Amino acid sequence: MKPAADRPKAAPLRIERGRRWDHLDLLARIDASGSISAAAQAMGMSYKAAWQAVEAMNNLSEQPLVERQAGGQRGCGTRLTEYGRRVVAACQGLEQERQRVLAQLDRVSGDFDAYYRVIRRFDLQTSARNQFLGRVQSVKKGAVNAEVLLDIGGGDALVAIITNDSVDHLALGPGVEAYALVKAPWVILTTDDGLRTSARNRLCGVVVRCQEGAVNAEVVVELPGGKLVTAIVTNDSVRSLGLEAGARACALIKASHIILAVAP
Incomplete structure (x- = not known):
């Protein structure tokens, strides 16, 4: 973790800054109610918008944050995974302490850097409905185009064909973290x-x-x-x-x- 003096000043931790709804608040309400429907209603958002937010967060996280479970009003309920609870707990702790000096962040959460990177991924805004975060496994260049193999976790991988110029511009290579966007x-x-x-x-x-x-x-x-x-x-x-x-x-x-x- 960087020394406190070297860190940039922390902005208020709102996952969807500039939007109406806060993904962190949505996760916390799902955890409390065990229902996406109840969480969406409490936040004044539609059931569909809540599900789309959850799906996007699950796709951009190394591990699922929300999972389905048997039971509930619609035949199945929802709950946060243990990883999801740790993310929410870490970020809620930081939200409560954000007015304190940055030198005290280590006391708030030793996992700040790791979990904050997870939350920042949700700020990505594109028109592509499918967004996957992964790591490049291999890059095979041809005369003009390159084949890039991206491990998106859970035993799944995606192959993308892009130009060699794009590979160089994005500095893609084994181990590099990248997003795959698919309409x-x-x-x-x-x-x-x-x-x-x-x-x-x-x-x-x-x-x-x-x-x-x-x-x-x-x-x-x-x-x-x-x-x-x-x-x-x-x-x-x-x-x-x-x-x-x-x-x-x-x-x-x-x-x-x-x-x-x-x-x-």
């Missing part, structure tokens, strides 16, 4: 595990939410490691594939449809 309409869903396609990435799991709109539906697939993939498909596709909560599905993503980013 929901770019995700193809299938219920056939053995289907052969040209898509380099296949992420299989269980459908946990399927919400139909006027024409299209939003389908969320939970992977074995706790990460979530969101796809936008037509309502006809949902019905023909039999997509519903509890059904097994695989998300197919072309390597060229993955955008890589690194924190400044």
